[in-house]
Amino acid sequence: MSNPNTSLSTNAVILAVDGDVPKLRTVDKQGRLALPSGVLEETDRTIQESIRRWVMSQTGLELGYVEQLYTFGDADRVDAQTDSRLLSIAYIALVHVEDALDESWASIYDLFPWEDARSSEALMSRLQIAQQLLRGGGQQQLRAKIAFGEAGTQGDGVRALERYELMYEAGLLAEAGGSKSYGQPMYLDHRRIAATALSRIRGKITYRPVVFELLPERFTLRELQTVVEALSGERLHTQNFRRLVESGGLVAGTGEMVTPPKGGRPAELFSFRSEVLFERPKPGLK
Amino acid sequence: MSNPNTSLSTNAVILAVDGDVPKLRTVDKQGRLALPSGVLEETDRTIQESIRRWVMSQTGLELGYVEQLYTFGDADRVDAQTDSRLLSIAYIALVHVEDALDESWASIYDLFPWEDARSSEALMSRLQIAQQLLRGGGQQQLRAKIAFGEAGTQGDGVRALERYELMYEAGLLAEAGGSKSYGQPMYLDHRRIAATALSRIRGKITYRPVVFELLPERFTLRELQTVVEALSGERLHTQNFRRLVESGGLVAGTGEMVTPPKGGRPAELFSFRSEVLFERPKPGLK
DNA sequence: TATAGTTATACTCAAAGTGAGCATAACTAA
DNA sequence: TTAGTTATGCTCACTTTGAGTATAACTATA
Structure with a gap:
């Protein structure tokens, strides 16, 4: 490192949707809410690989979609203990979690x-x-x-x-x-990192089919809409959403039906049509 | 730095458009074409400020629009001299240059x-x-x-x-x-960084009015179109482009007219309407 | 000075996409 | 049986987009 007074770490904004609540995985850092962090090892071939490695070892989570978010390096990012300038390469990751999420997950909208x-x-x-x-x-x-x-x-x-x-x-x-x-504050500028992630994912879902990384293999259109609404923070017109999803070729019906939680007409289960990637330049929602 | 065998630097992809040729500023590195690079100093309050500082001192260029591009850190990025893993935070910058550009600028399309x-x-x-x-x-x-x-x-x-x-x-x-x-190769993975910048700027111009950073204060619609075509690498339908620009409220006519270089009907000079930022959520071109 | 060449700008039209709402189907619970 | 709830089909007006035709206003040259 050219500058000895600078230290480097990586952070991950790990997102999941729990019902209609978008959440991110947190850890405790000096009594404050913080993003999980790790260190790039010599054995890590890429930064992304490094993230997958330490997230797995720290949390046991197998990450799905992972992308680099931003590198934070303002001079006021200083570690209270070592007094050195903290450089952090932040990544955003999406995971699909079957079960309800525990308290290590914070609601995005508690922060914002x-x-x-x-x-x-x-x-x-x-x-x-x-x-x-x-x-x-x-x-x-x-x-x-x-x-x-x-x-x-x-x-x-x-x-x-x-x-x-x-x-x-x-x-x-x-x-x-x-x-x-x-809103709920976080350690250092971690809430800013989370805000960066929120902006990024909201933009991304409009032109890339990343929402499916947050859903099970098979889902109803209502479940899909709920996840999109959770991330975007906006209500959508159900009929038009359906039209968009179907005419966009994003999903394929499986023929199987399930009854909605609160009753009502049974809905068809759909699955993601990955072929859409070859058909449309910007397959997304909203 | 947690890992002593890693060194950190910053790189800049400095873009300008020379007539209808998009170019980027290069330096010589061990006999190969390379991107300008610098080091983050303790006195730099932000990484962006650091970039502006060393670009100015190395090239004398006052950068206009600057944004972080990506942080590169694959294990195969090693400096032949020091044998250490090179981490690089790359930025993209746009400059407006009045005069014709010299040989320190390479055409984007010589690379790609x-x-x-x-x-x-x-x-x-x-x-x-x-x-x-x-x-x-x-x-x-x-x-x-x-x-x-x-x-x-x-x-x-x-x-x-x-x-x-x-x-x-x-x-x-x-x-x-x-x-x-x-195409023309570059030092290490610098051509990959340039490709990342090309993708980024091509996307950006569609929803943010960044092209104007590459144009003089006043310009004709043809000049604007030429710059957009240069960056996107595609020909556009002139009449529709004009409609898009005008109906989008991106420009305001100045009333002044200039005769095009090769003759023809005089064209009006326009200037960027920065108010558009308050009027439309995604003001861009194409 | 007429005429060809060149660029700027105005306008039209069909096709595709979007926002909003109405209508109906198919279930659950009382 | 009926009310409540959710899924799904369909219409319609409006906007956006792609492509083309037409005309205006200049320069250069025969």
């Missing part, structure tokens, strides 16, 4: 309550924040307009990171030492 | 001749490569279908990296030590 536009309470929270930022005036106001929309509630899902950064700069987050504090 | 679908010769090169890969059978054939399209020539511009990787694995590139070799 304002990002859940599915419920009206969450929307209220967003509106409150937006109005505060829109009052700010100047550059902040302009950026808030982009991030939250003129009305304060129509902000694009993919702008989750921009919203987080605006709130951080405005002192609305515990990490920034502000008085008012929205 | 098959990526230029504007000329029929370049398209022939792509077809030849595609057919070779499509013959491969098995997994390679399937991936080639995605990357190049069934016919071999309609591959999505944004899949430049996938095409590069397929060619690398098939031994069609000098870096992989293959017999046949397409």
Whole structure:
């Protein structure tokens, strides 16, 4: 390393969807919520391989889809113990978990309550924040307009990171030492990393069929829609969603039917049609 | 650094468009074409700031748009001199250069001749490569279908990296030590980094108004189209392009007219309308 | 000075895609 | 049997997109 006062680690944002709740795997770090982290070993042929290795050994999780997220290296990322600048290469990973998830998983929307536009309470929270930022005036106001929309509630899902950064700069987050504090804070800038992951995955599902990594082999269209809604934080028009999925050739019916949990007409079980990758340039949802 | 046998540096893919030729800034490294590189200093508050600093001091270029590209860390990235694993955080940067560019700039399509679908010769090169890969059978054939399209020539511009990787694995590139070799090779995996940048910028221009970073303050719609075509490597329908740009609210007419280089009806000079950022969620081209 | 060549710009039209809603089918629970 | 619930089929207006025709406004040259 050119600079001896810098240390390198890797972090993973491991995502899963538990019913209609998107969650990420956390660990405890000095009493705070943190992302799992590991170290690149000489035996790791690639960084991605390294992530898979240490995630497996630390959590026992076999990762499905894995992609590099971002490398964080701001000067204020310092380890309290060693006092060295922490460089972190963060990855995003998707896992499918059959059983209900335990407490080592945190709900994404506990971290970012304002990002859940599915419920009206969450929307209220967003509106409150937006109005505060829109009052700010100047550059902040302009950026808030982009991030939250003129009305304060129509902000694009993919702008989750921009919203987080605006709130951080405005002192609305515990990490920034502000008085008012929205959402569950995390160790160092780990919540920012999580926000980066949320933005990334929201964008990705629109042009790549990655949602299926979060679903079982066979699923109903309602289950698929619920997962997409959970990640995007938005409600979708069921009929149009179905049209999109079917006309997009993303799924194939299996002929088998299951009855929905709360009763109602039985739904067909579908499976992902991987052939769609050869047929369409950007196969995604929404 | 946790691992003493690893060294860290940063690289920059600095892009500019010279007439209708997209170029990137290069340096000489052990007799080979390489990307400029620098080291993160303790005084650099952020990695991006570091890039701007050393690019300025090495090349005198004031960077416009800068974004993180990817962090490369495969085990086979080893420095011949020190024998240590090289970790590199790569950034992409856009600059506007008034004057013609000198030899320190390489044409993107000298590196990736098959990526230029504007000329029929370049398209022939792509077809030849595609057919070779499509013959491969098995997994390679399937991936080639995605990357190049069934016919071999309609591959999505944004899949430049996938095409590069397929060619690398098939031994069609000098870096992989293959017999046949397409395009100008570079030091280590720098051509792969450049391919990553090409894919990224091609995607980016479709939903963010970054092209304007490559143009002067005022420009004609033809100049704008030429830059977009240069980056995307595709010809566009002029009338529809104009409609897209104008109806998208991306530009504002200045009222001033200029006569095109080869004669013809004078064209109006336009400028970028930055207000579009507040009006549309994804203001871009194509 | 007429005419060909060149580029800019306006407009049309069909096809495809999208947002919203109505209608019906097929189940469960009371 | 009936209300409640979910799945699924279908329509319709509106927008977006791809492709083409037409015309305007210049330059260069016979």
